[in-house]
Amino acid sequence: MTLPPLAASSRTVPATTYDAILLAGFGGPEGQDDVIPYLRNVTRGRGIPDERLEEVAHHYRHFGGISPINDQNRELKAALEAEIEQRGLGLPVYWGNRFWAPYFADALKELHADGHRKVLVLVTTSFSSYSGCRAYREDLATALAETGLEGELELDKVRQYFDHPGFVNPNVDAVRGGLATLREQGLLEGAHVMFATHSIPTAAADVSGPREALPSGEEVPTGGENEWYAGGGWYVAQQRAVAALVMDRVADEFPDVPWSLVFQSRSGSPEIPWLEPDINDAIEKLDDAVKGLVISPIGFVSDHMEVAWDLDNEAVESCEERGIVPVRVPTVGVDPQYVAGLIDLVEERHVAPGGTPREREALTDLGPWQDVCPTDCCLGRAAKATIASC
Template identity: 60%
Template structure:
């Protein structure tokens, strides 16, 4: 692909070439911590869910069904407090290393919004941003949708051409992300007793199969489930390398589409029932797809999945998400320094053969079949 063919929206000069890995230093002005967002009170719940589902024609009755999960926790999603904690931890790690980079925080679906963060950046003269999305894997909802929302926020604020936004690579196999799960599985197996009657379930958010199959660059074949499933399987294999006698599966949770639309399976609760029928008595549940204990973890795992295991007479533990684990926080700062310093690709740590992942997403990466391609930063168009 020639330089003339590369169209990378709102990129720093170093990333505008479209190179898969950017090995030139970039003088970033700030880090943009970007997350999903969540309600912070009962009155916020339905407006928040309308934001999440905008343009999808979801009826109010279905929103009320989902709202039940939030209302069980007082209408407060844990995600915003977790992002405040992560922001503070990143700031502390940066300060400890003597790195002068402010951390701005913006959400896709609730205050503070990405547009708020961009306005703050512009007002402070911080116009070369490096985004850290709070999702480690490649798919429409976990990567491209973030990139589209960065582009939409630039358009909304009128800062296109003024503010640039690059992003760190998807960090599914970075040691800082993986280590907390290694620690958690080791402790979980010790708690339930790592025997032939113990099984490990690696759980992540289900997505439509059509979208999963299109995750990752479209010129690479990752098999069924695309890069999204392949990345999760590869990380699970790394985590289980020290436990060769213990069975494990990759399972899915939190599907929200109509029954007629195929989503990734098996569902975690269905798999728990099957394992119980096979004589498994101990479960270690690993929230592999999540960086913190937000609603899908608090409800779908800590409530529903643990209740399913209990109903089948199984002993089950859920291991921690990375949260503000020191290795994770340090790893995120290392990812920032990769881009700031232009670290050569062969010096970037990755624990699976799939990494290190791309700095600049490839053309057509992570297409949403229903919505098509919208403008997105940090990747070659479309």
Template identity: 80%
Template structure:
């Protein structure tokens, strides 16, 4: 496919709509009490040989919040919001919820929905962008759960496409950044404001290998002769987030023109010798010119205000700004914003039809999308150890 362009390549992997039995909301999972923290972290790092002493070093983030990650309650709230939107549209699709690393586990939920008589399942994953941790790892873990439960031949699981540039994801982020800039304006801090879009750092090799390999993000062909050049170009993970960040800033330019912005990274972990995506948000804050009057931080890479948002942004990044005497406004993730919830069900209606109905038209606000339904075998490959990827994804995963 040396002549393929990114949009065409994705469009060629769209599946025909059909009728499904239910929806599975797929999350990462998180501890819900002090006694859960180390068992949860053992689940995340299982098979990697990470000692409990090292896990306890990570656990202090959870200990600070009573051992409770907000992510499970946020997914409960999202499940309820989805059920309300589904009922409003008359779709009659029950919603189940399962996690990769904490209860309710994928395997248990698959057994439950199978016992309820469902056989064709449409999966909504709580990540918007393309990466190993944000897409492929979910598919692999669902496949493992099918195998463990013996339901591989009885259940069909189809995942909806990545939705980074769907209006339901982009528009709430536009509203949030606009609101943040207005807050700085009221405080008299908007004249020389800066916006930082924060997302999860991942190993550079994982970023370079994100997305399908037939073209680089700029549409130029990828060499087919192997070697490190096969991974060159930065990958789709970064390209998608840059594109969405640019969309957001273009949308607010009518009220706040010429505001500079930066894509920054957070939550790095793992071997310090391994190259990860940079700049870290705290380094980026410290590198800002003294003339910057105020900072808006948008956690664009995440769909809920889970632990990494609460700790890395609301604690560490805020402290860095306070040390500089810089006003900071951290705006919310999409969470259960009605536009986001409606957009997720729009994605469902791209794939689910009843009584010969027509599927919903696929929407995308960048030239990259609409993204693919079917991931090719070489999509989001990584040469990094899974231990590194899993540690990067703790409490929500990339984009969770």
């Protein structure tokens, strides 16, 4: 029997009452001695020698071996706790990482020891892809098995929130602020906005998100013609939709500013096609009329290592070589709108007995996104080639 196609918004589950929240992060090294062990964790099972890892490690060495991501998640955890207290939800927040302490397994053992049994998971990624969603689910399942807590702890993950107001609005404010900076410098007439996100293998991009259908019922594309990338899937579609929405929102003050979606932080075998254009290649190809560039890290939720290195160092250098003034605007970080938006997502799923769940919000036609992923969603066949630098 062939089931009819479903829009992502059809895959919702009833709200219930949870005991606690788990903030799920990527993790990062916190000292020089941590760098190679951390990169071994990220690349475990891929047979990558330490010599190759050291090529990535120099990014961390440049910053004393410390990725900012853990401190940023500590700040986010504190901000979430404050928002939860203000709303009177009474949910404690725990924190665990995929690749560095505190690990998922440690967080799950702590949750269980403290008497919690039903946990709602907030993941620090907003877009649909293997590495941004399914890998977190798989690693949490592995941690449950390794700790012997299967059947003891129930973990549910909130939906991807790429087009939730709490994510979109801070990015609108950031781009508006970046363009205002160029205007102050007399560079608005020659302005361009680049939305930067993590590159992934094109094969992984093609199978990102559910395979069933677009919200219209049309088939999900897996091919096409583009100067840089012939492919489909939800990862690129979601990012283009949000970037277009941001530019539409700033058009009242800054109309007709050209923009593009670019990629960064490519890694892995050079024989494997990845999403392009790389931001540095895209900067090199900008028209000579471009004098000011707003760089928006739309694909990230915090100013971690890839933002600090790939954008604040490499992309800025590429701009300087072209005589272009760069303005790198912030990620959502702990912006109060983002923090409130994450707790809005919690309140979609968590209600006191007899309560009413919060209405689901989405600012594009693609959402609100699904609570439950089908088995063919964000297949990871090519994603495991990644060496991340968070």
